[in-house]
Amino acid sequence: MYATTYHKPRTLAEAVALYESSDEPTYLSGGHTLIPTLKNRLAAPQHLIDLRAIPELSGIAVTSDTVVIGAATKHAAVAASKEVKAAIPALAGLAGSIGDVQVRHMGTIGGSTANNDPAADYPSAVLSLNAILHTDRREIPADEYFQGLYTTALEPGEILVRLEFRIPDIAGYAKFRNPASRYAMAAAFVSKHRDGHVRVAITGAGNEGVFRWTEAEERLTENLTAKALDGLAIDPSRMMGDMHAPADYRAHLVTVMARRAVQNLGGTHIV
Amino acid sequence: MSRVTITINGRAETREVEDRTLLVQFIREHVGLTGTHVGCDTTQCGACTVHLDGRAVKSCTVLAAAADGAEVTTIEGLADGQTLHPVQQAFHEHHGLQCGYCTPGMIMASVDIIRRHDGMLDEHTVRHELEGNICRCTGYHNIVKAVLDAAEKHRAAHAVAAE
Ligand SMILES: Cc1cc2nc3c(=O)[nH]c(=O)nc-3n(C[C@H](O)[C@H](O)[C@H](O)COP(=O)(O)OP(=O)(O)OC[C@H]3O[C@@H](n4cnc5c(N)ncnc54)[C@H](O)[C@@H]3O)c2cc1C
Numbered sequence A: 001m002y003a004t005t006y007h008k009p010r011t012l013a014e015a016v017a018l019y020e021s022s023d024e025p026t027y028l029s030g031g032h033t034l035i036p037t038l039k040n041r042l043a044a045p046q047h048l049i050d051l052r053a054i055p056e057l058s059g060i061a062v063t064s065d066t067v068v069i070g071a072a073t074k075h076a077a078v079a080a081s082k083e084v085k086a087a088i089p090a091l092a093g094l095a096g097s098i099g100d101v102q103v104r105h106m107g108t109i110g111g112s113t114a115n116n117d118p119a120a121d122y123p124s125a126v127l128s129l130n131a132i133l134h135t136d137r138r139e140i141p142a143d144e145y146f147q148g149l150y151t152t153a154l155e156p157g158e159i160l161v162r163l164e165f166r167i168p169d170i171a172g173y174a175k176f177r178n179p180a181s182r183y184a185m186a187a188a189f190v191s192k193h194r195d196g197h198v199r200v201a202i203t204g205a206g207n208e209g210v211f212r213w214t215e216a217e218e219r220l221t222e223n224l225t226a227k228a229l230d231g232l233a234i235d236p237s238r239m240m241g242d243m244h245a246p247a248d249y250r251a252h253l254v255t256v257m258a259r260r261a262v263q264n265l266g267g268t269h270i271v
Numbered sequence B: 001m002s003r004v005t006i007t008i009n010g011r012a013e014t015r016e017v018e019d020r021t022l023l024v025q026f027i028r029e030h031v032g033l034t035g036t037h038v039g040c041d042t043t044q045c046g047a048c049t050v051h052l053d054g055r056a057v058k059s060c061t062v063l064a065a066a067a068d069g070a071e072v073t074t075i076e077g078l079a080d081g082q083t084l085h086p087v088q089q090a091f092h093e094h095h096g097l098q099c100g101y102c103t104p105g106m107i108m109a110s111v112d113i114i115r116r117h118d119g120m121l122d123e124h125t126v127r128h129e130l131e132g133n134i135c136r137c138t139g140y141h142n143i144v145k146a147v148l149d150a151a152e153k154h155r156a157a158h159a160v161a162a163e
């Protein structure tokens, strides 16, 4: 790791001011993506601005309509939250399937959503549940937030403060993991919203990162059963291909994961 | 440079360190407690697992400066004098190690698992929750046996304590 200067601001305003007045600053949350990157010298920020002491970024609040999670909330806290488990069990289950125990004790929902790794779990829930992303300066709907591999609508210096999920009628998450890295090779988050609409978000597989599989959404909105997906395929040219799984295999996995998510509505299916 | 104070195994340790110092470097190089190992340095192997404010974390992926003011327990902090911690004792009895390189991390992760589940563990859960710890020698079999045995003793001890 190159030399750097660590800061721990206590307020949003202080964090943004530090960002704006520093040369080559980067925000730090759980560090479980950023620190490995720094150790590999793939990035060399001169200033690390730790967001975890800012009160607005912490806490989980559940009402009858929404689950609101502070950006610095750790994966383990979301997984263990009784309120989240009761409101959106698939979301708690997803959080409990990220990485391993130690990763879940440090990694945060905001860090994962800001990073937008094409194989990360949370982006699928954010997109399927049509979450609203509250930043230090505005609200961004999920459909406008994800903009391709590691790219989001966040501007330089913009801080993701909390994520607001509308509670669906029911949701399910199914994932096929890479056994070595434990990241998704393909995963589907399916949710039926209270207006009857079904949204299907796929992560791990798409060559532009997380995406909505609209053909599956149309069929499932009419008929929310795995059978409704019979005969529906996805174009392998939209898929990532790498040494772990070629694109046509990933395309196949997507259809299997979508089916499993529907078969496991109200929970998760992780292999 | 930052002045960082971390309470390690009950002792406040203050050092002047570079901001890029990792928690594992603080523990090993600055405080001299070398029981915590570095196996991969890429957050995969879990050899560097310690408890940070009571939770198992990979200390190769935490900045010492970010842990300022925190409480850390390392493998050196488990035994009570000459008496091994029950999880250490179980690893010893079940031969849950060969070369021993992964063992400090395995034990710190196992203590965390047993505590979080109040000792209510089955083999599947132990294997699942030890995913973040890699052992190149044992094939995990005896490690899992040791954790299950220690979990059972934890339950028994707590049932006695509750009476
Ligand atoms: C061994 C291992 C296995 C893993 N497995 C999985 C897995 O299976 N699934 C999965 O989804 N993830 C996995 N991860 C990634 C893990 O979930 C990370 O914690 C997460 O992706 C990043 O969150 P963080 O809090 O650690 O963010 P950091 O690493 O601190 O930050 C990541 C990026 O987001 C930016 N950032 C952070 N917070 C904010 C904010 N509030 N506002 C604006 N920008 C911000 C930072 O500047 C940085 O660029 C794994 C990581 C490891 C080390």
Ligand code: FES
Binding pocket: B037, B038, B039, B040, B041, B042, B043, B044, B045, B046, B047, B048, B049, B058, B059, B060, B061
């Ligand atoms: S040395 Fe930290 S996880 Fe391997």
Ligand code: FES
Binding pocket: B096, B097, B098, B099, B100, B101, B102, B103, B134, B135, B136, B137, B138
């Ligand atoms: S005992 Fe050798 S690595 Fe586990």
